[in-house]
Amino acid sequence: MTTTRMELVCPAGTPATLRAAVQAGANAVYCGFRDETNARNFPGLNFSRDELAEGVRFAHDHGSKVLVAINTFARVDDVDIWKKAADAAAESGADAIIAADFAVLGHVAKNHKQIRLHLSVQAAAATPEAIGFYAAQFGVRRVVLPRVLSLQEIAALNRAIDVETEAFVFGGLCVMIEGRCYLSSYATGKSPNLNGVCSPPQMVSYDEEPGGTTARLSGFTIDRYERGQPVGYPTLCKGKFKAGGRTSHLFEDPVSLNAGGMIAGLKAAGVTALKIEGRQRGKGYVSEVVRAFRKAVDAVEKGGEPVDIGRLLAGQSEGARQTAGAYEKKWR
Amino acid sequence: MRPPNAEPMLPGFVRQLFPAVAGLPLGPLLTLSLRSLARRRPSLFERLGESRSACFGIDPVDLAFAFRVVPEGQRSSVRVVSKDEAARSDVQIKGPLLTLLGLLDGTLDGDAMFFSRVISISGRTEAVLALRNTIEDAELRPADLLGLHGILARYVDTGVLGALSVARRLVDKNPSGAREA
Numbered sequence: 397m398t399t400t401r402m403e404l405v406c407p408a409g410t411p412a413t414l415r416a417a418v419q420a421g422a423n424a425v426y427c428g429f430r431d432e433t434n435a436r437n438f439p440g441l442n443f444s445r446d447e448l449a450e451g452v453r454f455a456h457d458h459g460s461k462v463l464v465a466i467n468t469f470a471r472v473d474d475v476d477i478w479k480k481a482a483d484a485a486a487e488s489g490a491d492a493i494i495a496a497d498f499a500v501l502g503h504v505a506k507n508h509k510q511i512r513l514h515l516s517v518q519a520a521a522a523t524p525e526a527i528g529f530y531a532a533q534f535g536v537r538r539v540v541l542p543r544v545l546s547l548q549e550i551a552a553l554n555r556a557i558d559v560e561t562e563a564f565v566f567g568g569l570c571v572m573i574e575g576r577c578y579l580s581s582y583a584t585g586k587s588p589n590l591n592g593v594c595s596p597p598q599m600v601s602y603d604e605e606p607g608g609t610t611a612r613l614s615g616f617t618i619d620r621y622e623r624g625q626p627v628g629y630p631t632l633c634k635g636k637f638k639a640g641g642r643t644s645h646l647f648e649d650p651v652s653l654n655a656g657g658m659i660a661g662l663k664a665a666g667v668t669a670l671k672i673e674g675r676q677r678g679k680g681y682v683s684e685v686v687r688a689f690r691k692a693v694d695a696v697e698k699g700g701e702p703v704d705i706g707r708l709l710a711g712q713s714e715g716a717r718q719t720a721g722a723y724e725k726k727w728r
Numbered sequence: 729m730r731p732p733n734a735e736p737m738l739p740g741f742v743r744q745l746f747p748a749v750a751g752l753p754l755g756p757l758l759t760l761s762l763r764s765l766a767r768r769r770p771s772l773f774e775r776l777g778e779s780r781s782a783c784f785g786i787d788p789v790d791l792a793f794a795f796r797v798v799p800e801g802q803r804s805s806v807r808v809v810s811k812d813e814a815a816r817s818d819v820q821i822k823g824p825l826l827t828l829l830g831l832l833d834g835t836l837d838g839d840a841m842f843f844s845r846v847i848s849i850s851g852r853t854e855a856v857l858a859l860r861n862t863i864e865d866a867e868l869r870p871a872d873l874l875g876l877h878g879i880l881a882r883y884v885d886t887g888v889l890g891a892l893s894v895a896r897r898l899v900d901k902n903p904s905g906a907r908e909a
Contacts, residue, residue: 410775410865412834439854440775440861597854604850626843630853678864680837 401697402659403669405463405562406686409441409676414451414462416679421690424461426494427451427675428592433481434465435518436675437592449488461491465675467516468592470499479503486511494540501534514562515539518589520576522549524556531559538562540671543569543653544722547661554666563662565655566685566709567673568629569648569721570594579632579647584614600630611635619650654718656689656705659696661723685709737824737899738790751793751808758795758806761873766801768875772866773801779858785809785817785851788825799859819855823847826896831860833889834867 406422408414417425428434430442443451452462464485470478478500485493486508493511495501496518504513517540521527530536538560541550554561570577580594581587588594599614608622611630618635621627628634628650637646653673655662662670670693672685692703706718766773773780780800787794794814796807814820821828827846830836838860841847849856866872870888871881 410861412865412867438857438861439777439779440858440865597857598852600853602848602850602853604848609848621845624845626845628843677839678837678860679834679867681840684837 400668402663402667402693403562404686404689404693405669405671407567407672407675407677407682408451409436409438409678411443411447411451413677413679413682415454416683417686418455418458418460420683420686422460422686424463424491424669425451425455426463426465426671428465428467429481429484431477431481432590432592433468433478435467435516435588435592435594436465437468438676439597441676445484445488448485448490452489456489462488463492463494463514464488464490465494465516466500467494467496467518469497469518469589471590475499482508492538501530501536505534509535512537517542517564522553524553527553527557527559531557538668540564541667547658547665547723550662550667550723551665560668561666562669562671563655563667564653564673565659565662565670566689566705567653567677569651569653569719570633577633580613583616583632595629595631602627602630649719651719653721654706654709655720655723656692656709657702658720658723659692660702663696738826738895739899751791755795755806755808758797758873759804761875762797762799762804762806763802764875765872766804769866769872770801772862773799773804775862775865776858779852779855782818782852782855782859784855784859785814785820786828787811787814787820787822788828789822790824799862817851819849819851819859821847821849821856826892826899829892830896832863832868833870833892834864835892838864 403423404421405424405426406417408417408425408427414425414427428436428442430444431437434442436442448464455462466478466481466485478497482493482500482504491512492514493504494514494516495504496516501513504511513534513536515521515530515536515538520542521530521539522542522545527539530539536559540562543564550561550563577588584596584599586593586596595613601612603610603612608620609627610620611618611627613630613632618630618632619628633647634645634650636643639646659670670689672689674681688705688709692705695701695703776799781798784797785794786797793808794811796809796814796817798805823841823846827836827841831838831841842849869885871884874884876884
């Protein structure tokens with residue numbers, strides 16, 4: 397078990413959300429620039445260069461860190477966009493850059509040695525060999541773990557590596573081979589891993605029809621919801637499709653990860669930081685989720701009674717349903 | 729007890745007390761407010777990007793009228809319109825008035841309200857998302873919309889937000905009355 401206190405890493409899609417996360421108890425906040433260099437490139441979201449610098453000042457004044465996600469994969473003819481984003485992040489005084497692309501990792505390792513490098517979940521590094529490679533080549537100090545590992549696997553991994561690990565504990569799930577999703581690209585021509593947009597909103601529609609609401613992505617029907625039934629994100633991976641004569645959530649259920657009950661287990665497995673997903677979510681979500689996890693993490697650190705986070709956060713979950721995901725996986 | 733996705737709506741008599749014609753003066757007043765806000769905080773409208781010129785139909789389901797809003801900086805406009813006209817906008821956002829106001833002042837989370845079907849959206853989803861993210865970051869207070877500063881702004885914010893909080897508690901406690909709407 398790690399003896400240091402676990403770090404609570406929280407999302408910020410806008411400067412106001414960054415302040416809300418810090419004030420709710422985040423040890424670190426992660427955010428991105430308003431362009432395709434980060435995996436949440438949505439309209440109205442993210443930071444300008446000036447807003448990031450201001451956000452870093454605010455976070456540092458309150459004892460929190462800022463981690464900048466530059467975690468999409470650079471295009472062969474436009475690598476400079478990603479390099480300039482890394483330069484701007486370093487100039488802002490941010491504490492770390494979260495990256496996955498070799499070009500970005502190499503650029504930061506060579507030109508900005510003062511800033512920590514964290515390996516994005518987009519790199520899907522889940523073996524000691526893969527993580528060791530990133531650590532040796534680029535000096536990566538922390539790896540964000542793919543959401544496909546069980547607690548036992550995380551513990552074994554931590555015993556075999558020398559870098560910190562960060563595990564998702566709450567929010568949307570993306571359990572494919574992370575960083576290599578082709579579903580959205582197939583339907584929309586836009587890639588989550590290259591353009592930072594999974595299900596670009598200009599191609600999403602929620603159509604009110606007799607009997608309920610139909611969610612479509614680029615003309616493909618993803619799901620139909622009866623009146624009053626909770627809805628989910630309009631992503632293909634969480635759509636309902638007919639196969640083998642049966643209609644079901646073919647790829648994955650529209651549920652939120654909630655590993656709030658596993659904080660002690662993750663600590664015992666050697667995890668350094670706990671990550672909350674949701675840079676596309678608002679201040680209300682961020683404040684409520686961060687406050688609940690702050691309470692739960694503090695309780696674990698003090699050896700107290702666990703906090704019932706599932707009950708506290710049921711209203712903030714996608715589809716109003718929660719799962720512990722692969723952490724307690726009973727399947728292979 | 730109210731089911732989790734039931735709307736905390738205003739009592740039915742509100743709709744009778746404020747027919748569509750009673751809302752008409754709100755259009756010019758809100759237009760002036762938005763344009764004044766754009767002069768004071770231009771960066772707020774920049775966050776909207778291309779969606780600045782979109783027409784948003786805002787339909788408080790417990791009122792007799794709706795709004796058409798074009799948040800184009802200093803050329804912004806707000807019109808009080810019929811429900812049918814609001815439905816013909818680029819984007820339609822429908823929900824109980826207190827919920828819509830809660831989204832505006834940041835008390836409520838837009839995604840959570842959408843997932844649980846308290847509000848509904850249709851039309852250009854990217855414009856809804858841009859508007860929602862812009863409002864989230866704006867941290868608007870009632871005094872911002874009225875262009876007030878100093879002590880007066882603090883009194884107005886305290887008064888208006890306090891009144892909204894009381895109204896939410898009242899309709900939460902009286903769901904049967906709320907259903908009349």
